[in-house]
Amino acid sequence: MTTRVRPSSKRCAVIGGSGFLGRHLVEKLLERGYSVAVFDIRQSYELPGVTFYQGDLCDKEALRPALKDVPLVFHCASPAPASDDRALFQRVNVQGTRTVIQACTELGVQKLVLTSSASVVYEGADIKNGTEDIPYAAKPMDYYTETKIEQEKLVLQACDKEGGLLTVAIRPHGIFGPRDPQLVPILVDTARRGKMKFIIGDGTNLVDFTFVENVVHGHILAAEHLRPESPLCGKPYHITNDEPIRFWDFMSKVLVGLGYAAPRYHLPYMLVYGLAMLLWLLALLLRPLVAFKPTFTPMRVALAGTHHYYSCEAAKRDMGYKPLVSLTEGISRTVESYPHLRHGAP
């Protein structure tokens, strides 16, 4: 007779746990008494209570030891959204997620919490207080979004209430906070190159930016409320700060907090969007000869010039979600965490 070890309910695995969100999630899980297995293609830190497994999530054999005897798995790995490598996105976000689901099923994992993205419904037009029933983007604006849609569908369809794997997807938007590798660093780099003088459009567009600890809180609540009888099974949930802010006010607060000037001069949205499209095409055509990556991609220009904020009422109703850190507090903690990016820092 073979005896299966009953997994401790305070054990979990975080795929992508070396990343920005993943590490914040791991730290909070440890605080809450979980022991954590981190699976990632790279190891970026060491912490007591964490066992690291280094490997590619597309490789089921590599995944197995990390997910063995673990009842709860968080999947928050993805290639960086700024990449334009379509094959990589397909391989990791789509094929890799299939592999994760198979491994979870074979190993008897009970719950899988996916980090999806609110951008799965965004295609460049305004979204105001968007709810989870908005259809997926019919024309995703980039490969990242295209594959996040496929990934979310795969995970939600894998939900099996009859004793199998339970799944839920968290859709954060505009995550920011200490150690974020993209939003603040890209913003500061653009400012240092003298390109953050302009406001794209009239500057009144409202957007969600979500402090990383609130995103973590949403993930843990989702995991703890996911049961066969709960409404969470097979559903996506927006997790935001519930404080939409003008895109350009947020950018200005971060820039000014770090000692840079706030953008002042307005440029027409359609003009900048057209230029971004042109640059993107040029980069594509010239790729065999020269590699250049425009800062102002069509996706970024659209995000900077349209409304995109989402309702988190469903998360409040079904899992008792409430943001723990306000936008003002989140911005000030973020700014303080980047002394090396301050204006004039060596």
Ligand SMILES: NC(=O)C1=CN([C@@H]2O[C@H](COP(=O)(O)OP(=O)(O)OC[C@H]3O[C@@H](n4cnc5c(N)ncnc54)[C@H](O)[C@@H]3O)[C@@H](O)[C@H]2O)C=CC1
């Ligand atoms: N940063 C943001 O504003 C938003 C992020 N998200 C989602 O949140 C999740 C986490 O994003 P971040 O922490 O910002 O990114 P990140 O780049 O800091 O972390 C992603 C992690 O995934 C790992 N990874 C990538 N490919 C892998 C592979 N083949 N095998 C194993 N590990 C692999 C990376 O090494 C990295 O540690 C992603 O799923 C992303 O789509 C969703 C909405 C907004």
Ligand SMILES: CC(C)CCC[C@@H](C)[C@H]1CC[C@H]2C3=C(CC[C@]12C)[C@@]1(C)CCC(=O)C[C@@H]1CC3
């Ligand atoms: C150059 C400037 C116009 C903009 C600089 C800031 C941007 C780098 C960020 C502003 C909104 C951010 C954002 C994302 C990445 C970084 C920004 C474009 C995501 C695309 C990250 C992945 C997601 O799932 C959605 C995010 C939306 C907001």
